[in-house]
Amino acid sequence: MANYSTNEFRSGLKVMLDNDPCSILENEFVKPGKGQAFNRVKLRNLKTGRVLDKTFKSGESLEGADVIDMDMQYLYSDGDFWCFMEPDTFEQHQAAVSAVSDALVWLSEQDICVVTLYNGTPLSVTPPNHVELEIVETDPGLRGDTAQGGSKPARLSTGAVVKVPLFLDQGDVVKVDTRTGEYQGRVK
Amino acid sequence: MSDWQPGTSLHSLQRRAQIMSLVRNFFASQSVMEVDVPVLSKSGVIDLNIDGICATLAGAPAYLQTSPEYFMKRLLASGSGDIYYLGKAFRDSEIGHKHNPEFTLLEWYRCGWDEHQLMCELGDLASQLINRRGVSDLRVTKISYADCFQDKFGIDPHQTSLSDLQGLAVKAGSSSWAGETRANCLDLIFSLEIEPHLQKGLVLVYDYPECQSALAATTTADKGYKVSRRFEGFLNGLEIANGYFELCDPVEQRRRFNQDNVARQATGKPVWDIDTKLLDAMRSGLPACAGVALGLDRLLMSDLEVESIDQVMPFSWLRC
Numbered sequence: 001m002a003n004y005s006t007n008e009f010r011s012g013l014k015v016m017l018d019n020d021p022c023s024i025l026e027n028e029f030v031k032p033g034k035g036q037a038f039n040r041v042k043l044r045n046l047k048t049g050r051v052l053d054k055t056f057k058s059g060e061s062l063e064g065a066d067v068i069d070m071d072m073q074y075l076y077s078d079g080d081f082w083c084f085m086e087p088d089t090f091e092q093h094q095a096a097v098s099a100v101s102d103a104l105v106w107l108s109e110q111d112i113c114v115v116t117l118y119n120g121t122p123l124s125v126t127p128p129n130h131v132e133l134e135i136v137e138t139d140p141g142l143r144g145d146t147a148q149g150g151s152k153p154a155r156l157s158t159g160a161v162v163k164v165p166l167f168l169d170q171g172d173v174v175k176v177d178t179r180t181g182e183y184q185g186r187v188k
Numbered sequence: 189m190s191d192w193q194p195g196t197s198l199h200s201l202q203r204r205a206q207i208m209s210l211v212r213n214f215f216a217s218q219s220v221m222e223v224d225v226p227v228l229s230k231s232g233v234i235d236l237n238i239d240g241i242c243a244t245l246a247g248a249p250a251y252l253q254t255s256p257e258y259f260m261k262r263l264l265a266s267g268s269g270d271i272y273y274l275g276k277a278f279r280d281s282e283i284g285h286k287h288n289p290e291f292t293l294l295e296w297y298r299c300g301w302d303e304h305q306l307m308c309e310l311g312d313l314a315s316q317l318i319n320r321r322g323v324s325d326l327r328v329t330k331i332s333y334a335d336c337f338q339d340k341f342g343i344d345p346h347q348t349s350l351s352d353l354q355g356l357a358v359k360a361g362s363s364s365w366a367g368e369t370r371a372n373c374l375d376l377i378f379s380l381e382i383e384p385h386l387q388k389g390l391v392l393v394y395d396y397p398e399c400q401s402a403l404a405a406t407t408t409a410d411k412g413y414k415v416s417r418r419f420e421g422f423l424n425g426l427e428i429a430n431g432y433f434e435l436c437d438p439v440e441q442r443r444r445f446n447q448d449n450v451a452r453q454a455t456g457k458p459v460w461d462i463d464t465k466l467l468d469a470m471r472s473g474l475p476a477c478a479g480v481a482l483g484l485d486r487l488l489m490s491d492l493e494v495e496s497i498d499q500v501m502p503f504s505w506l507r508c
Binding site: 038 | 238360376402420427
């Protein structure tokens with residue numbers, strides 16, 4: 001991979017840091033009047049998800065990381081691996097539990113997800129921003145109680161638990177924002 | 189918003205005009221003469237970490253000045269007395285929220301003064317400039333460079349071993365500081381760990397480490413080691429000024445120029461010709477004096493409480 005110098009660091013650039021792939025979030029130029037210039041860089045470790053603050057000397061470079069984001073369809077899981085397919089080539093990729101763990105509670109077969117590949121292997125999976133899932137378990141619905149604005153927990157078909165309005169019942173399908181885990185609406 | 193428009197508000201433009209006029213009034217009242225020295229010179233200012241912008245004049249290199257220091261010292265050596273410059277300076281590659289490659293610098297020299305007298309005057313000037321509704325409530329505090337480190341880390345920055353400093357720098361910065369020089373480690377630690385926690389108001393930090401002397405004279409401190417007679421001013425945590433009790437010894441000056449050029453070469457930077465006219469002026473006799481440079485754009489940023497230098501300049505480099 002190419003090397004990138006601090007002045008090429010842009011938000012979204014993928015670089016290697018301490019043997020882990022990272023995505024650059026912010027890059028700030030700092031220079032004491034008489035001192036050496038440096039760059040304060042905020043990066044997200046793509047393996048752990050942790051955000052790091054690092055300071056590099058200006059002009060220093062980091063190796064680019066072989067990381068690409070690709071839309072793929074989730075096919076099935078055999079319990080050990082989760083199988084995703086590139087829609088164009090039908091090429092299949094096996095993701096380990098470490099890559100899918102955060103996405104698991106939202107994943108339904110056939111969903112189109114963003115799979116982040118690192119050196120060709122799935123590193124993480126981002127579910128669709130919005131998913132529609134069936135309620136499999138919740139307290140009985142309170143008819144007529146649509147205006148009160150109260151909420152109750154509901155377990156969805158994928159295992160996620162979200163807060164839903166009181167009038168909803170088992171068997172209803174709801175739309176959820178996977179980024180916040182918030183109920184968006186009822187799907188008729 | 190499109191690119192043709194200025195980055196600054198009308199209010200900020202007016203404040204800039206007002207502050208420049210206040211500066212001129214202040215120095216007129218103190219009988220300090222304004223000097224309008226060149227920004228283009230056949231020599232560049234030599235500093236390990238400051239790069240000039242090179243223009244071409246009739247096929248030969250010409251350097252935009254990174255500070256008016258050399259010309260002002262030549263005037264001082266020729267008997268000008270107390271002088272100030274309010275104008276532009278240029279530094280290559282310095283672009284960021286707090287940096288613009290072309291910026292407005294106020295620099296002044298006081299003959300027969302030491303750095304502590306000059307710090308006092310800097311405090312007076314800043315109080316007059318940062319002054320809301322005619323009432324100045326700017327708090328001015330002084331602290332030594334050593335005390336800054338002592339308070340934060342319990343170490344003496346002048347005497348702590350290089351490996352300890354590198355350890356602190358690696359912790360504050362990243363593993364790339366493991367093999368760095370003393371000066372670079374100190375700068376990093378100061379910028380990341382001390383500067384953000386300085387008190388509000390104007391904080392004057394004095395007695396810098398000897399390795400960061402630049403053009404300052406040095407002296408032997410009470411504890412027996414040498415310190416640089418250099419100070420810096422931080423306004424609400426933002427570095428705005430750098431001052432010295434000036435080095436007047438041309439031999440020592442030449443030695444530092446050569447040392448900077450060797451260090452520049454080692455880091456792959458271009459080596460500048462030494463400005464012999466400055467050395468000649470020093471040989472003929474630079475009066476004992478103290479001088480300070482203040483970044484006017486930074487002062488405005490702090491005064492107007494804005495985050496970006498683009499908001500206080502009519503047109504920052506982004507819009508030029």
